[in-house]
Amino acid sequence: MAEIIKERMTVANEQELVVFLIGMRVNKVWKVQKWVPVAAAMARMLKELNEHPEMGFLGVESTLNFPTTLMIQYWRSFEDLAVYAGNKNAVHLPAWREFNRRIGSNGDVGIWHETYRIPAGSYEAVYNNMPAFGMGKVFPLVPAIGQRESARARIAAKQE
DSSP states (O other): OOOOBOSOEEEOOOSOEEEEEEEEEESOTTOHHHHHHHHHHHHHHHHHHHHOGGGOEEEEEEEEETTEEEEEEEESOHHHHHHHHHOTTSSHHHHHHHHHHHTTTSSSEEEEEEEEEEOTTSOOOOBSSBOSOTHHHHSOEEEOOGGGSSHHHHHHOOOO
């Protein structure tokens, strides 16, 4: 089990951040041969990204609310994300082509994503009695005191 940090912490919000929400939805549970390969492809992508930090992937949090999955991915920049998505030598592009070949828009498995490009200083977070989580895994954690004590102050704070 991850170590619990027993104080209010926040992240230093001094750099741009791209938050990429991505997931799938199993629309026809009995079509295991359709949705298992989609889930397996995502696992391969995450393995590749974790092994190659130079690609700009910072980290991920995942949750399952069957039949829908949700991954919150953190990226260094939108450009890094776009380059990875279009890289013919990486796992994503062949997996995307295979999804379109095998499933396309037939309704068996849904896929989705949302992308948010957030300028430095325009996001905030707070964690209390939590292990490193979310942005707190990918950015330095600092005590949520002084100019970082409230959400309003964290968003408005001029970084030292």
